[in-house]
Amino acid sequence: MHKYSGETRILVATDCIIFGFDGANIKLLLVQRGLEPEKNKWSLIGGFIKPTESPEDAANRVLELRTGLKNVYMEQFQVFGKPGRDPVERTLSIAYFALIDIHQYEAQLSEEYHPEWFLLDEMPDLIFDHNEMVRLAKRQLRYKAALHPILFQLLPEKFTIPQLQALYEGVYQTKFDDRNFSRKLLSTGLLVKLPEKDKLSSKKGAFYYKLDQSHYEENFEKFLNLVPNPDKFF
Numbered sequence: 001m002h003k004y005s006g007e008t009r010i011l012v013a014t015d016c017i018i019f020g021f022d023g024a025n026i027k028l029l030l031v032q033r034g035l036e037p038e039k040n041k042w043s044l045i046g047g048f049i050k051p052t053e054s055p056e057d058a059a060n061r062v063l064e065l066r067t068g069l070k071n072v073y074m075e076q077f078q079v080f081g082k083p084g085r086d087p088v089e090r091t092l093s094i095a096y097f098a099l100i101d102i103h104q105y106e107a108q109l110s111e112e113y114h115p116e117w118f119l120l121d122e123m124p125d126l127i128f129d130h131n132e133m134v135r136l137a138k139r140q141l142r143y144k145a146a147l148h149p150i151l152f153q154l155l156p157e158k159f160t161i162p163q164l165q166a167l168y169e170g171v172y173q174t175k176f177d178d179r180n181f182s183r184k185l186l187s188t189g190l191l192v193k194l195p196e197k198d199k200l201s202s203k204k205g206a207f208y209y210k211l212d213q214s215h216y217e218e219n220f221e222k223f224l225n226l227v228p229n230p231d232k233f234f
Contacts, residue, residue: 011091014059015046015130016074017137018067020102020117021154023163026170027102027117028134030126031066034113037087038127044134045115046093055094068110074098077140078133085129097137099171101154120173138173145171146227149220152211160198160206161185168226181226188222190215 018029033043047062049055055076064070074096081092102117109115118124120138125131145151151167165181185191190212197205 008090011086011089012049012055013046013091013093014049014055014062015044015080015093015095015133016059016063017044017095017097017133018063018069018072018074019097019099019137019141020105021099021167021170022102022117024166024170025119026099026167026173027119028123029067029069029115029117030124031113031115033127041127042118042124043127044130049094056096059094059096066113067115068108068112069100069105070108072098072100072105078136080129080133082129087128093133095133095137097140099141099150099154120170142172155211158194158196158208158210160208162206172227184226188219190219190222 020027020029029045030042031045032040045063045066047058047065049058053061056074059074059076060070060072063072063074075098076094076096078095079092080095083090085091085093123134126134145168151164151171154167155164161182164185165176165178168181169176191209192212194208194210196208198208199205
């Protein structure tokens, strides 16, 4: 039997990459690291996995402990394990990501670890390899948004086309042509126009729409052409 005596031990941690939509912008939730090295620098929400925990249970526990957030559906997407990624000790990190409605969870946020939402293009430099984690999580989010109806779950029951466009532009960090986006959206036949308008965003106002739930699941593929050439974002 081969013995591993003398080998360096390997620790296992989890990191949570929480994206949020506030109705206008996509943001990233960060906390300030509470210990050395790099104490007080901005960090993803992370911690070590206990021997009695599954990675999923650890991610949920760490997220609640560091931010107060609970009942957040997170998806495991990658293990980060380059030697030297943690300068203290050899550590693997199992990363999870989620996209949530900021307003739905804002009352849960705890101040103990100073969690703060940052716009993606105003994100501070992060500890260790957390910048790389965020980059790959954004790629995964864009991939999912192009192929699955995850973004519509963030919208209120009635919404405007500019609201939906802002959500897509936030995820893909690009600007879509207003007229083309609106035309493609309406051509799906899955939006029901309501008689009322949102008068807050402009003098003219934008009509509210709602999703046609009766045909949504089987016809969602009609939304897939909303993102032109999605491969360029991956």
